[in-house]
Amino acid sequence: MDSIVEKLEAIKARFEDLGVALTNPEIVNDNKKFSQLSKDYRKLEKI
Numbered sequence: 338m339d340s341i342v343e344k345l346e347a348i349k350a351r352f353e354d355l356g357v358a359l360t361n362p363e364i365v366n367d368n369k370k371f372s373q374l375s376k377d378y379r380k381l382e383k384i
Contacts, residue, residue, distance in 0.1 A: 345384075352381040 355378040358364055364371050 348381055348384055352378065352384075355381065 355374055358374055359371070359378060364374060
């Protein structure tokens with residue numbers, strides 16, 4: 338059971354990191370990177 342909790346915590350941490358990254362002006366100005374991170378963020382948001 339701890340394994341599932343650890344995986345969910347890792348997913349939550351990644352989701353939060355992506356949320357912060359998507360506010361970074363350097364990433365916002367890089368369309369390719371912004372698009373990929375947005376896609377990843379949306380996938381994790383469902384979880």
